[in-house]
Amino acid sequence: MTEAAAAGYHEVGAETTARANRGWWDSAADSYQDEHGEFLRDVGFVWCPEGVDEAAARLLGEVAGRRVLEVGCGAGQAGRWLTAQGARATGFDLSARQLRHSRRIDEASGVRLAAVQADARRIPFADASFDLACSAYGALPFVADAGAVLGEVRRVLRPGGRFVFSVTHPVRWAFPDDPGRRGLTADRSYFDRRPYVETDEDGTPTYVEHHRTMGDWIGLIAGAGLRLTGLLEPEWPRGHRRAWNGWSPLRGALIPGTAIFTCEA
């Protein structure tokens, strides 16, 4: 993984964001899968660090026989679980290295996910070709124009199709990304939409994460022609001790960490 020379908040364009994040996910994929692969499971659909599992939550409803698209599938753990449930699942991701891990796990598990390399801003599938779409922290936090991605997801969903996606809970933006006590004191504006940017020694962005307030998300969903039908703010489960970066039992007991939106086309 590359070390950032500097980090801060400033405007970054859509292409620069995509270039930075493709590079970041390619270089971080090995350590990411090392660190989180066991929690995600090779064939498992975990929505968030709180551990909400689709096997119990059933946010997508019935998946058997449905055509399902996983947006920003990473190593494909969720798409593989969908396949094992009888769905006709397809995934895509920006990072070739993440997709390499997906193929490695296909071989190891014997459950194969059809996955391609693509940018969520231009989804390479025909209109109305999926019944369901899902994304567990995939792509949406890492694009400058989340509305364009939501519009693309709506385009590839059949009318009435469902899209469920999880992202960092918007309120977290105001707090330091620290699992300890420092992470409990707000130190920046929830309303500051400038993205978080890490840069190398030359000042070139190497990682970009974009923020939307809760109101922004609702506006973007409606603007894309989707209908919001549910919003889950999972509580930190009693006895769940595993921290994931800034998501920890300490903070999870006090402030939400994830927002899971359910929408219909």
Ligand SMILES: C[S@@+](CC[C@H](N)C(=O)[O-])C[C@H]1O[C@@H](n2cnc3c(N)ncnc32)[C@H](O)[C@@H]1O
């Ligand atoms: C936090 S991971 C989520 C993947 C998987 N659900 C997981 O929990 O490991 C974010 C993924 O989004 C992908 N991503 C980032 N920007 C993207 C884009 N513009 N289009 C498609 N995928 C993107 C990254 O490559 C990465 O695999």
